[in-house]
Amino acid sequence: MSKKIDSIEFTSLFILTFLSSSIGLSLYTTIKYASINSYIGVLISFITSIIPLLIFIFILNYKQEQNIKEKIKHLYGKYLGTIINYTLIRLFFIVAITILFNLSNFIVSQYLSDTNILYIMILLSVTLYFSLNKGIETISRISSIFTLIFLILLIIAIFSVKKEININNLKPFLEDGINDPIKAGLINSLLTIIPCFSLLIIPKQNITNNNKVIKHIIIGYIISSIILFLISIISNSILGEYLIQIYQYPAYISLKKASLFNFIDKIENFFSLAWILSSFIGIITSLYYIKETITKSNKQIINIPLIIILVIVSYKLFKNNTIFDNYIIKYYPINLLSILIIFIIISITIIIRKILKKD
Amino acid sequence: MKKIKYLLLILLLTGCQNYRELTDIAITTAISVDYNTNTNEYILLTQVVNSVKQQDATSSNEPTFINFTSTSTSLSEGLSKIVLESPRKLYTTQTQIIILSKEVIENKLNEVLDYFIRNPEIRGETLILLAPDKEDLKGITIQTLLDNLSSSNIVSSLKESEKEGYTTLITLNNLTDMYLNPYKEIILPTLHIEGNINVADEEINKTSTNYKGTVKIGPLAIFKNTTYLTVLSLDESKYLNIIRNTLNKSIITMPYNEGYITFELYNIKAKYKPDIKNNTITLTIKGNAKTYETITNTNIENKEKVRDIQKYFNKYIKENVLDTFNNIRTNYNTDIFNFRDIYHKCNPKYLNQNYHNWYKEKYPKLELKINSNIKLYEKGKIKEEIIYVKENR
Amino acid sequence: MNNKIIKKIKEETNNSSYIIYREKYIKKKRIDIIYHEALTSQDKLSDFIYRSLDKIEKIYNEKDFLYDTIKNNIANIKIKKIKNYQDIITYLNNGFVILLIEDDYSLALEVKQNLSRSIDKPTTEMTVRGPMDSFTENIETNIGLIKRRIKSNKLWNKDLFLGKYTKTKISILHIDGISSSEIENKIIEKLNKIKIDKVIDSGTLKHLIQKEYKSIFPTIISTERPDKVSDALLNGKTVIIIDNSPFALIMPISFNDFFISEDDKDSKFMNNTLTRILRYTAFLITVITPGAYIAITTFNREMLPLELLINFASQRSTVPFPAFFEALLMLLSFDILRESDLRIPNIGGSAISIVGALILGEAAVNAGIVSPIMIIIEAITAISALLFTEPELINAIKWYRLLFMIGGTTFGMFGVYIVFIYFLTNLSSINSFNKPYLMPYVPLSIQGLKNSIIKFPLVKRTKRDKYYSKNITRIINK
Structure with missing residues (x-):
């Protein structure tokens, strides 16, 4: 099978992986650092994420018929390349377990409060297993449908809370200076764009409409940044400075005030579907990266132990909510930073080789 | 198909503790x-x-x-x-x-x-x-x-x-x-x-x-x-709502010319302009009003009379709002109008440096200036006052 | 020589009384006439063949070759030469009359009898403003109905004979220049490897071509309308017509084809868009509604307004079963009623429908078995399912309806969302002859999108879908 996907589907994978950490991870950390000024942090992260995006495009364009595993082996030889590949597998595995636990925690704390979190994880992982078995073509098709559903739900949600927005809640602007939003912005840009690097596993040759891929990715990046900014600023302006700091998922709480046409209310349940879909795609791209790096053939037998290890590690590692919150603030950005450093080194190596005209 | 079996098994075996029937x-x-x-x-x-x-x-x-x-x-x-x-x-x-x-x-x-x-x-x-x-x-x-x-x-x-x-x-x-x-x-x-x-x-x-x-x-x-x-009393409640900008519609009775006029206010909006260095807040009230009862024996089809009534009404609102504010401040000394919050939102640094004792020093000296700009809009089904028509035929 | 052949035939058919053997002498040379009585028409035989044999007897010169004279002078237009014994059997069983002439030369002449019904209205797919002829069991009539509509030389066909005992003739049609013969070659390759006893109708052929367990959604459409078939041929699809079956098979198809009907050509694009959106909404309603209702009333009750919730609670207080079993019971009774509707002869129909209405109506509610709200939900579900004409689609939906209900009882709305993700994954992974199933939407093709959930006016739909055919331009003169 040639495993060809469309460039619009590739862009939709990018958008949903970017937004997969929007509900619990990125909004949580920006509010923790910059409370009411977190939307300024998101705005700063739009600018600082351009550098990883350029690295992404640069690596994608180099040697278009190989995926990232083969590129690393080509650049560094067999032994060093294998070590780097397996380090990247471990780092992306940590990304996958974080998003899985985040989503299960969201469901358990808001809806099914009497259920053990293990059941939710098992249910999610079975669906992940089915989707992973079908291959990249199916994954890209469902991600473009999911993007459409996500955008429609988001537009309806914004439309139905617009009369609760109170700009006075956002004042005073930058009371404690600009240092906190800058810190929040840097961490936010790590959280959102680094999981997208797992899409480098698809060689550019496998994408039809080759020449339009770059344009589509830049448009997708702009759209997802705008969405994240809108979510941040709307939930801040509805709730105000003090409520934002005590709620765990303030974006979800601000949706509880949604009311359409004055009689349909209490519909925040539908909008949580959007977050389920985006987290789903976020986990699947990381898992697909791991699977393709281990074996390139079409055998799907590697999926079963992968999913089982995912569930077991995620359940045992995060014993409760507080440990997970501390982990997000302290250890998770370090993990993502190391992924970024590895990719920066790879791109520098490519530049050096091009200068020395070895290729 | 055999994969659906696994999904079914899992869904059936794990019961969810949140399940409760309507009964x-x-x-x-x-x-x-x-x-x-x-x-x-x-x-x-x-x-x-x-x-x-x-x-x-x-x-x-x-x-x-x-x-x-x-x-x-x-x-x-x-x-x-x-x-x-x-x-x-x-x-x-x-x-x-x-x-x-x-x-x-x-x-x-x-x-x-x-x-x-x-x-x-x-x-x-x-x-x-x-x-x-x-x-x-x-x-x-x-x-x-x-x-x-x-x-x-x-x-x-x-x-x-x-x-x-x-x-x-x-x-x-x-x-x-x-x-x-x-x-x-x-x-x-x-x-x-x-x-x-x-x-x-x-x-x-x-x-x-x-x-x-x-x-x-x-x-x-x-x-x-x-x-x-x-x-509070009902009237004080009304004026408090006007100051806090949460009033939507209200009925106010104004004595005028040995009689009274009742106005129904709607679309009232209040805007603040705080001046933190001089400790004054300027409150601008805008809106519309319509009348349902006029028992004042004046000709309300006359342009100047209507303008007079409007000016008098705005003055009346201004006095009553100030009265409410002063009463609450002197009797209870509590800042339910959220003026301190308004100061904080416009210039937090100045507030933190200078306004330490809010209730003892600064709040009693707060000066509230009111501009009331309510427009009279309509008069109901008839054009003239009944008492005016009867007495001035 | 002729006697040997006759003896062999008599042995093989156990001296069947339907095969008639007749001798005739033309100037002392003997010819044998063999025919099958049930398959041939006696009039044609007597009028044309026998009478012309008499005429030939008059003009026959004894020195000439009898075979040539008969071949040139017989009054029947369709003559086939017979080369071996196998041909005799084939033509005898197909309604031909065999003339055994001297010295191993034989001829077969066609005098077939028309044993099928006349062209009638379609019974399963009705239109309000379209043509109303439908296929019959005779393959030549069917090909004729198609050929009347596509009067071009590029309509190519390939014939196969399948089945050891039935030897059914099938024709694979496609238009050269618009669609490639790739699908045709694949089908022929597959069918040549199979040895099967019987191919009686189109259903069996469907399952020979595509594996049954690959997906539960149908990947081949069967239809009995010739205008639908010609439309499909002109869009680049391949069609199979089978003898003795009034249903033709169209492949490859996409999910969108279930929502298009032949009436759509008659209405304007704006009105038609609304109808298409209605059909898609009905599809979602019929799959999701029972599961969503169960999920909302058992887990996520905050989505209902207070008065409605009190109403539901007061209605359900009289029912002893949990909501899942109640829904299952109603679905079961409705499906039994529907099955019985298909089997019952027309005479006994009215009494059964009265009984059905009584079961599902007041009596069940008054006896305290179901609540009134459940009957409304089931009625909405069942009526929305009647919008689709392809029975395989409805059968596939039943599985998913059950799965949504199970997801709703165990995990509430979250379970419904998970099953929804699984449903979409399953739909997107189906390939119908290597073309993706969710065709105009997901591998996005703008030309296909112009005739899907939204519709563009005719003058703007000037190109063909690039996934079906390489020849993209249609010609429409404005």
Whole structure:
């Protein structure tokens, strides 16, 4: 099978992986650092994420018929390349377990409060297993449908809370200076764009409409940044400075005030579907990266132990909510930073080789 | 196909503990909380819907709701003790109102708020009311005719009163915000019971056209840092709403020329312009008004007379707003207008450096300048005053 | 020589009384006439063949070759030469009359009898404003109905004979220049490897071509309308017509084809868009509604307004079962009623429908078995399912309806969302002859999108879908 996907589907994978950490991870950390000024942090992260995006495009364009595993082996030889590949597998595995636990925690704390979190994880992982078995073509098709559903739900949600927005809640602007939003912005840009690097596993040759891929990715990046900014600023302006700091998922709480046409209310349940879909795609791209790096053939037998290890590690590692919150603030950005450093080194190596005209 | 088997097996084997049938729940629509300072116990009163077919209910003389009470030292234990009396577990997602008493707010507000906000089953949009007397807590036990549930009655009445300008709606989120914000003070709507409370919760209250006992929504109650001060009067409530920019519509009677005119205000908006260095706030009121009663023996078709009336009306509003502000400030010394918050939002650094003693030094010297710019719009169905037509034929 | 052949035939058919053997002498040379009585028409035989044999007897010159004379002078237009014994059997069983002439030369002449019904209205797919002829069991009539509509030389066909005992003739049609013969070659390759006893109708052929367990959604459409078939041919699809079956098979198809009907050509694009959106909404309603209702009333009750919730609670207080079993019971009874509707003869129809209405109506509610709201939900579900004409689609939907209900009882709305993700994954992974199933939407093709959930006016739909055919331009003169 040639495993060809469309460039619009590739862009939709990018958008949903970017937004997969929007509900619990990125909004949580920006509010923790910059409370009411977190939307300024998101705005700063739009600018600082351009550098990883350029690295992404640069690596994608180099040697278009190989995926990232083969590129690393080509650049560094067999032994060093294998070590780097397996380090990247471990780092992306940590990304996958974080998003899985985040989503299960969201469901358990808001809806099914009497259920053990293990059941939710098992249910999610079975669906992940089915989707992973079908291959990249199916994954890209469902991600473009999911993007459409996500955008429609988001537009309806914004439309139905617009009369609760109170700009006075956002004042005073930058009371404690600009240092906190800058810190929040840097961490936010790590959280959102680094999981997208797992899409480098698809060689550019496998994408039809080759020449339009770059344009589509830049448009997708702009759209997802705008969405994240809108979510941040709307939930801040509805709730105000003090409520934002005590709620765990303030974006979800601000949706509880949604009311359409004055009689349909209490519909925040539908909008949580959007977050389920985006987290789903976020986990699947990381898992697909791991699977393709281990074996390139079409055998799907590697999926079963992968999913089982995912569930077991995620359940045992995060014993409760507080440990997970501390982990997000302290250890998770370090993990993502190391992924970024590895990719920066790879791109520098490519530049050096091009200068020395070895290729 | 064999993969669907695995999905089915998993779904069937794992039961979910949240599963409850409609026949196993007691739908709670109102909760009232009271605190006994002598015995350090909470007293809870909940209203539960009696889910029998409505035709059967009215024909078999069954009430449409039931009340349960319980006492305990902590809130969550109190709410779970209710199963000792009721045959079903409480289901609090559809709760519409929560009534708190004075003692709760003065002593235990942080605990009550902690429980209600943390509970995933209680929504942040639940309305909060204050019951100034102990008897008023029983307001949810009264049987009413127009709405079958007394809590729906209270909610509808509260929403209509808010539209007419007598009170404001305070939700659980708003109350938490007012409590946590160091620059804001708490205000709450109130309710009280009139009439014969002893028969108000019986069937006889529904079978006659004049109620023996009723629940009435009262004007706003003001606090200073969780200490209960007083309940304002209806007029003061109205002007307080104008200052806080939460008024939608209201009726104001103005004496004029040996008679009076009644205006109905609508689309009122108030804008602030704070000047923190001189400690003054300029308040601009804009809106429209229409008249329904004019008993002043003037010719209201004359352009200049109408302009006179408009000027006089704006002056009247300005005086009354200032009076209300000064009265509340001198009698109670509490900043329920959130002026300190306005200063904080425009220039927080200056506030932190210079305004240390807000209540002792700066608040008594605050100068409020009011510009009132309300336009008279329409006069109803007839053009002239009836008394003018009769006396000046 | 002729006697040997006759003896062999008699042995093989056990001296069947339907095969008639007749001798005739033309100037002392003997010819044998063999025919099958049930398959041939006696009139044609007597009028044309026998009478012309008499005429030939008059003009026959004894020196000439009898075979040539008969071949040139017989009054029947369709003559086939017979080369071996196998041909004799084939033509005898196909309604031909065999003339055994001297010295191993034989001829077969066609005098077939028309044993099928006349062209009638379609019974399963009705239109309000379209042509109303439908296929019959005779393959030549069917090909004729198609050829009347596509009067071009490029309509190519390939014939196969399948089945050891039935030897059914099938024709694979496609238009050269618009669609490639790739699908045709694949089908022929597959069918040549199979040895099967019988191919009686189109259903069996469907399952020979595509594996049954690959997906539960149908990947081949069967239809009995010739205008639908010609439309499909002109869009680049391949069609199979089978003898003795009034249903033709169209492949490859996409999910969108279930929502298009032949009436759509008659209405304007704006009106038609509304109808298409209605059909898609009905599809979602019929799959999701029972599961969503169960999820909302058992887990996520905060989504209902208070008065509605009190109403539901008071109605359900009289019912002893949990909501899942109630829904299952109603679905079961409705499906039994529907099955019985298909089997019952027309005479006994009215009494059964009265009984059905009584079961599902007041009596069940009054006896306390189901609540009235459940009957409304089931009625909405069942009526929405009647919008689709392809029975395989409805059968596939039943599985998913059950799965949504199970997801709703166990995990509430979250379970419904998970099953929804699984449903979409399954739909997107189906390939119908290597073309993606969710065709105009997901591998996005703008030309296909112009005739899907939204519709563009005719003058703007000037190109063909690039996934079906390489020849993209249609010609429409404005």
